[in-house]
Amino acid sequence: xxxxxxxxxxxxxxxxxxxxxxxxxxxxxxxxxxxxxxxxxxxxxxxxxxxxxxxxxxxxxxxxxxxxxxxxxxxxxxxxxxxxxxxxxxxxxxxxx
Amino acid sequence: xxxxxxxxxxxxxxxxxxxxxxxxxxxxxxxxxxxxxxxxxxxxxxxxxxxxxxxxxxxxxxxxxxxxxxxxxxxxxxxxxxxxxxxxxxxxxxxxxxxxxxxxxxxxxxxxxxxxxxxxxxxxxxxxxxxxxxxxxxxxxxxxxxxxxxxxxxxxxxxxxxxxxxxxxxxxxxxxxxxxxxxxxxxxxxxxxxxxxxxxxxxxxxxxxxxxxxxxxxxxxxxxxxxxxxxxxxxxxxxxxxxxxxxxxxxxxxxxxxxxxxxxxxxxxxxxxxxxxxxxxxxxxxxxxxxxxxxxxxxxxxxxxxxxxxxxxxxxxxxxxxxxxxxxxxxxxxxxxxxxxxxxxxxxxxxxxxxxxxxxxxxxxxxxxxxxxxxxxxxxxxxxxxxxxxxxxxxxxxxxxxxxxxxxxxxxxxxxxxxxxxxxxxxxxxxxxxxxxxxxxxxxxxxxxxxxxxxxxxxxxxxxxxxxxxxxxxxxxxxxxxxxxxxxxxxxxxxxxxxxxxxxxxxxxxxxxxxxxxxxxxxxxxxxxxxxxxxxxxxxxxxxxxxxxxxxxxxxxxxxxxxxxxxxxxxxxxxxxxxxxxxx
Numbered sequence: 001x002x003x004x005x006x007x008x009x010x011x012x013x014x015x016x017x018x019x020x021x022x023x024x025x026x027x028x029x030x031x032x033x034x035x036x037x038x039x040x041x042x043x044x045x046x047x048x049x050x051x052x053x054x055x056x057x058x059x060x061x062x063x064x065x066x067x068x069x070x071x072x073x074x075x076x077x078x079x080x081x082x083x084x085x086x087x088x089x090x091x092x093x094x095x096x097x
Numbered sequence: 098x099x100x101x102x103x104x105x106x107x108x109x110x111x112x113x114x115x116x117x118x119x120x121x122x123x124x125x126x127x128x129x130x131x132x133x134x135x136x137x138x139x140x141x142x143x144x145x146x147x148x149x150x151x152x153x154x155x156x157x158x159x160x161x162x163x164x165x166x167x168x169x170x171x172x173x174x175x176x177x178x179x180x181x182x183x184x185x186x187x188x189x190x191x192x193x194x195x196x197x198x199x200x201x202x203x204x205x206x207x208x209x210x211x212x213x214x215x216x217x218x219x220x221x222x223x224x225x226x227x228x229x230x231x232x233x234x235x236x237x238x239x240x241x242x243x244x245x246x247x248x249x250x251x252x253x254x255x256x257x258x259x260x261x262x263x264x265x266x267x268x269x270x271x272x273x274x275x276x277x278x279x280x281x282x283x284x285x286x287x288x289x290x291x292x293x294x295x296x297x298x299x300x301x302x303x304x305x306x307x308x309x310x311x312x313x314x315x316x317x318x319x320x321x322x323x324x325x326x327x328x329x330x331x332x333x334x335x336x337x338x339x340x341x342x343x344x345x346x347x348x349x350x351x352x353x354x355x356x357x358x359x360x361x362x363x364x365x366x367x368x369x370x371x372x373x374x375x376x377x378x379x380x381x382x383x384x385x386x387x388x389x390x391x392x393x394x395x396x397x398x399x400x401x402x403x404x405x406x407x408x409x410x411x412x413x414x415x416x417x418x419x420x421x422x423x424x425x426x427x428x429x430x431x432x433x434x435x436x437x438x439x440x441x442x443x444x445x446x447x448x449x450x451x452x453x454x455x456x457x458x459x460x461x462x463x464x465x466x467x468x469x470x471x472x473x474x475x476x477x478x479x480x481x482x483x484x485x486x487x488x489x490x491x492x493x494x495x496x497x498x499x500x501x502x503x504x505x506x507x508x509x510x511x512x513x514x515x516x517x518x519x520x521x522x523x524x525x526x527x528x529x530x531x532x533x534x535x536x537x538x539x540x541x542x543x544x545x546x547x548x549x550x551x552x553x554x555x556x557x558x559x560x561x562x563x564x565x566x567x568x569x570x571x572x573x574x575x576x577x578x579x580x581x582x583x584x585x586x587x588x589x590x591x592x593x594x595x596x597x598x599x600x601x602x603x604x605x606x607x608x609x610x611x612x613x614x615x616x617x618x619x620x621x622x623x624x625x626x627x628x629x630x631x632x633x634x635x636x637x638x639x640x641x642x643x644x645x646x647x648x649x650x651x652x653x654x655x656x657x658x659x660x661x662x663x664x665x666x667x668x669x670x671x672x673x674x675x676x677x678x679x680x681x
Contacts, residue, residue: 012102012106013102013105013106013109016106016109020109020113046173046245049171049173049247050173050227052155052170052171053170053171053172053173053250055167055170056167056170056171056172056250056252057252059166059167059170059252060252060253060254062166063166063252063253063254063256063326063330066326066327066330067256067330067334070327070330070331070334071334085588
């Protein structure tokens, strides 16, 4: 009569427990990663939106200044229109032409 | 032994499957069945949460150098709400709120809200700054909750407000675009769901396809407009000046690239500030430039002339006998000054704005040909990307009476929208090709791709020769007639035509002392970069458009030449001379 020695040094049940344990740990790890990712995404998204809002404030200032410049009566401020304009042919600004 | 081992394994597997099933069922109920409820609950518990907030794509102006400037964007801040069931000391809470946000609400109104013990959530202050929101959160007042808030912001205020449009609740409880581009591009600007709450399990249960192909990423994005903010500002300022100077009912204008149909500026006055809608007259929320029809008067004559030239019934040197007045179907048609010119060339019809001459060209064309041309020009909507576009009123051209055709030839008896008018006149500027006016050049998709918006191909309505011949006549208007020739720019050819139409009295007739003034022009005359259409409705104390709109038109022409550095097209020696001067 032969002794039936198992190929593995531990029982199949132990193997299953091990696999289940690894899966549980992996699952918990995945949840942690997903949660962290969600938090970072929320914070990043909010940060982007805050920056967009800050840019909008600057854009509003720019458009207000444009309107102010357009509405300014330069004659009333003492500026005079030039008597003539001089058109000059565009000169090449590079050495390649 | 083996059987016992198998049964144990099966037991373990069954247990694992059972637990997995429980988790799946639990996830299904949490994320699908009660997902919205949990989402709202989370919003209320977490003040700095980004979820559940209003989100929407942006609209951008495009500066001449391609820089994008926000026309509509989002602002973020905080809102304050109270829970009357928890708020035990309203007086103290009000005092604490007052220290951070003075005048946020009257004391009486706050105490009345705090008395509503049947409710758990009443908003008492909106649009607090980040600093104020953080300060209030730190105070941790029982019964007072602070939430992150986001709202639509229009950095330009009144700038192109009627074209950009507004976002509001309308009759439902959903914020959506209600007018202008906000409405027209709702599908691109709306955000169908907050992506921050998207998770694998919910997507798995609800819509597997979205995990593989993000369909909305290919649809949602930001809108890039063709409107140039500085040109728009200038146009609006000129319209305000005209309206106020002549106490007009309204004034409007469009500046367009005649070759592409890209609208660089479009405005009407009175308008509104899209950030301050509380006291706005609802009648100004639409866009009169695409919705309202007008009888434009003599700026229709260049179209009649080009149709006559294109059909071959006249040439620029054809002569006719101008008698000053004619009678058609018992109605009398006269020149503006009632004077006869005798035998003159047809170009004088444009240069001197002769109604009798325009009627003569219409008669030469014949009713069918005239109707064909005007149906091609005005018979369909322009296809502009704004909602509620109106249809031209061309009823007189469907009747056999010649008077309807004769009056249409000089812009009375038919009514079109300003956008239809600028498109039709743009065909003269664009070598006879009619384009589709539009306000959007591209969509910046959430996927990161910028997709150009393709517009329909130009359609040919006139020959290039006919369009050129009319441009020559219109250029003579500026060089010789406008301000008695003082408007001429020696280094730039400018083509233009004024129009003065009598206003209808609502009883089938016309007022003799109330007018609709219009002005159209383009430059450089023979390779135009811009076409400008202006109008002012019912100006007081003035009869002719040459008086009301010439200064605005010339101001815009000079501004555009300087701003875009449009090179001179005449008055510059062709050879090596280095400079030329021109009076300003």
